[in-house]
Amino acid sequence: MVQKLFEKAKESLILSDSKQNIEVQSELPFAIVEGKPYTQMPTDLYIPPEALEVILEAFEGPLDLLLYLIRRQNLNILDIPINEITNQYIEYINILGEMNFELAAEYLVMAAMLAEIKSRMLLPKPIDEEGVEEDPRAELIRRLQEYERFKSAAEDIDTLPREGRDYFLASAHVISKQYFVQPPEVDMRELIMAFKDVLARADLKISHEIEREVLSVRDKMTHLLDILRVKKYVSFNALFDPEEGKQGVVVTFLAVLELMKSQVFDLVQNESYGQIYIKSLQDEGEENNGN
Amino acid sequence: MEIKQIKNIIEAALLAAGEPVSIKRLQKLFSEQELTHNDIAKAIEQLNQDFTDRGIELIEVASGFRLQTKTQLQPWISKLWEEKPKKYSRAMLETIVLIAYRQPVTRGEIEDVRGVAVSSYIIRTLMEREWIRILGYRDVPGKPAMFGTTPEFLDYFNLKSLQDLPTLAEIKDIETLIPELDLEPKLKNELEQEIKKEGFLDQFQIIDDEE
Amino acid sequence: MEIKQIKNIIEAALLAAGEPVSIKRLQKLFSEQELTHNDIAKAIEQLNQDFTDRGIELIEVASGFRLQTKTQLQPWISKLWEEKPKKYSRAMLETIVLIAYRQPVTRGEIEDVRGVAVSSYIIRTLMEREWIRILGYRDVPGKPAMFGTTPEFLDYFNLKSLQDLPTLAEIKDIETLIPELDLEPKLKNELEQEIKKEGFLDQFQIIDDEE
Numbered sequence: 213m214v215q216k217l218f219e220k221a222k223e224s225l226i227l228s229d230s231k232q233n234i235e236v237q238s239e240l241p242f243a244i245v246e247g248k249p250y251t252q253m254p255t256d257l258y259i260p261p262e263a264l265e266v267i268l269e270a271f272e273g274p275l276d277l278l279l280y281l282i283r284r285q286n287l288n289i290l291d292i293p294i295n296e297i298t299n300q301y302i303e304y305i306n307i308l309g310e311m312n313f314e315l316a317a318e319y320l321v322m323a324a325m326l327a328e329i330k331s332r333m334l335l336p337k338p339i340d341e342e343g344v345e346e347d348p349r350a351e352l353i354r355r356l357q358e359y360e361r362f363k364s365a366a367e368d369i370d371t372l373p374r375e376g377r378d379y380f381l382a383s384a385h386v387i388s389k390q391y392f393v394q395p396p397e398v399d400m401r402e403l404i405m406a407f408k409d410v411l412a413r414a415d416l417k418i419s420h421e422i423e424r425e426v427l428s429v430r431d432k433m434t435h436l437l438d439i440l441r442v443k444k445y446v447s448f449n450a451l452f453d454p455e456e457g458k459q460g461v462v463v464t465f466l467a468v469l470e471l472m473k474s475q476v477f478d479l480v481q482n483e484s485y486g487q488i489y490i491k492s493l494q495d496e497g498e499e500n501n502g503n
Numbered sequence: 504m505e506i507k508q509i510k511n512i513i514e515a516a517l518l519a520a521g522e523p524v525s526i527k528r529l530q531k532l533f534s535e536q537e538l539t540h541n542d543i544a545k546a547i548e549q550l551n552q553d554f555t556d557r558g559i560e561l562i563e564v565a566s567g568f569r570l571q572t573k574t575q576l577q578p579w580i581s582k583l584w585e586e587k588p589k590k591y592s593r594a595m596l597e598t599i600v601l602i603a604y605r606q607p608v609t610r611g612e613i614e615d616v617r618g619v620a621v622s623s624y625i626i627r628t629l630m631e632r633e634w635i636r637i638l639g640y641r642d643v644p645g646k647p648a649m650f651g652t653t654p655e656f657l658d659y660f661n662l663k664s665l666q667d668l669p670t671l672a673e674i675k676d677i678e679t680l681i682p683e684l685d686l687e688p689k690l691k692n693e694l695e696q697e698i699k700k701e702g703f704l705d706q707f708q709i710i711d712d713e714e
Numbered sequence: 715m716e717i718k719q720i721k722n723i724i725e726a727a728l729l730a731a732g733e734p735v736s737i738k739r740l741q742k743l744f745s746e747q748e749l750t751h752n753d754i755a756k757a758i759e760q761l762n763q764d765f766t767d768r769g770i771e772l773i774e775v776a777s778g779f780r781l782q783t784k785t786q787l788q789p790w791i792s793k794l795w796e797e798k799p800k801k802y803s804r805a806m807l808e809t810i811v812l813i814a815y816r817q818p819v820t821r822g823e824i825e826d827v828r829g830v831a832v833s834s835y836i837i838r839t840l841m842e843r844e845w846i847r848i849l850g851y852r853d854v855p856g857k858p859a860m861f862g863t864t865p866e867f868l869d870y871f872n873l874k875s876l877q878d879l880p881t882l883a884e885i886k887d888i889e890t891l892i893p894e895l896d897l898e899p900k901l902k903n904e905l906e907q908e909i910k911k912e913g914f915l916d917q918f919q920i921i922d923d924e925e
Contacts, residue, residue, distance in 0.1 A: 273830030515769030
């Protein structure tokens with residue numbers, strides 16, 4: 213029984229792996245790869261142990277090594293001669309082990325996978341629901357293909373123009389890189405909310421005082437001060453603009469009184485019933501504290 | 504080697520180096536072409552002429568030649584590093600609003616209302632922004648400055664005059680109109696969006712009409 | 715504002731920035747002139763044409779526009795420095811490529827494809843270079859980080875977007891696309907010599923015998 217099974221396995225091996233049998237007479241093609249007869253073994257199928265250490269450093273792991281082994285035999289990746297590859301691979305693992313490579317673990321996992329595939333190849337292949345024969349190598353092939361895609365993508369990206377190798381950033385000297393801080397945006401509503409807060413916090417007396425204030429008087433006070441900044445001496449009559457009407461006159465008058473109360477200016481009259489002037493009381497301060 | 508190619512290489516080298524490059528160092532780039540010191544100097548001179556109409560200029564400093572941006576472009580270039588504006592603090596907003604409503608007002612008066620000191624930083628910032636100015640000095644001990652707002656302040660808020668500032672009555676009404684002030688920030692945000700959509704001034708109009 | 719002046723300012727700004735500048739950021743330089751996105755784009759295009767005959771060129775990469783030396787001048791410009799540019803290991807390149815094409819991707823997923831562990835050193839180096847960033851954490855036991863690439867990665871390789879990456883080979887076509895193994899030519903040669911010396915068939919015989 214065992215003998216029979218073995219025979220059968222050997223048969224399937226020869227079928228699926230046409231390159232397997234090397235004990236063929238030299239005149240005959242010992243292998244047929246993709247319909248092409250081979251009368252000689254590829255000269256570089258095997259890497260001598262002395263070179264292994266060097267070459268392994270050039271590999272990015274077991275998949276990379278496997279890809280190399282397959283490619284060295286000019287084989288279709290979809291038609292991996294699992295027996296040969298496994299033999300070779302395991303041989304490398306042995307040497308690797310001797311050299312105590314830290315990478316060995318990953319290579320061992322691959323060796324186990326190869327051995328598993330190899331053993332499954334020896335057995336009749338299971339047939340799935342769709343009636344297709346399942347190739348034990350399918351998963352390995354998928355992984356190899358997947359890896360190869362990214363391997364070549366890495367090679368491609370390595371050829372892209374790269375800063376410091378193919379091009380250099382152009383920059384010019386700048387005399388000063390001084391900051392220029394942009395002032396923030398302020399919304400009127402923010403101001404109003406802030407005002408409400410202040411009013412709410414201010415004690416009752418101040419709060420009422422503010423509420424009583426009429427903006428137009430405040431506005432006029434600012435206006436008067438502006439005039440006095442330029443002219444230090446202004447005729448009282450000139451402050452009133454008849455076009456502002458009665459209300460405007462009242463506002464101006466209130467503004468004058470308010471400013472006099474704050475001791476900003478004085479009223480001056482040189483003679484009785486003569487012209488009244490407004491005299492600014494602030495000439496020294498401006499230059500000293502201005503900015 | 505054509506002079507144009509030499510100029511291009513020198514230009515590219517000066518821009519790539521990021522530091523001044525001496526003629527000697529430039530000469531090394533052309534080791535295969537065996538250009539003389541003179542060849543390089545001539546190319547640099549020509550290059551300099553090419554820059555007359557451009558945004559950069561060639562300058563010779565102690566350690567060699569360098570390319571730099573033209574000074575007259577500085578006002579634009581410096582904007583590259585503009586910082587993102589930070590929001591004004593509550594203290595800043597309260598100060599500006601008090602100056603607006605109570606001008607001419609001294610720092611002491613602002614402090615009386617706010618109940619806390621007004622920092623010099625706040626006054627300086629508002630002065631630099633040209634939103635406030637000194638209207639004069641009160642004739643009392645210490646001669647405190649009286650602050651007022653500027654036309655720029657009015658412009659910024661699209662106001663024709665101080666009288667266009669919302670009146671206290673309107674502010675009170677806003678309070679009843681936007682009662683969300685102490686609500687969840689999210690809700691507040693939504694309401695604010697609503698208001699923005701509606702147009703703030705229209706809202707005011709409505710309040711006014713109702714009065 | 716004249717187009718020439720706009721071009722000059724853009725040129726100076728790109729050279730001053732030392733990093734890619736977006737149109738939006740350039741637009742801010744002209745805030746007073748109120749140039750549109752289109753105005754800037756047009757000036758950039760014209761500027762680009764001006765550079766045809768020059769040593770530098772205008773390139774659009776992921777994070778904006780920048781000026782860089784033309785690649786064909788590399789033989790001269792690289793002589794500015796003694797140091798040779800760094801080479802990246804295949805492990806590094808394969809890792810970054812997997813992150814670029816497969817993002818968001820976990821370290822475990824990268825290891826699955828590569829068949830080897832990804833060293834922490836590589837991840838750390840890529841993070842430090844700001845080529846990759848953590849996009850989030852996968853909701854599986856261990857909560858592994860998911861990595862993705864940054865605009866800086868694209869900038870470095872002169873790319874505008876991930877779509878500009880070389881297209882990934884089709885799985886089906888792979889057997890026809892297998893490129894020559896890229897061992898160093900010298901190493902490859904040595905190996906071949908070695909192999910010839912040892913005699914291939916004998917070695918093979920031994921393996922077979924051991925079976």
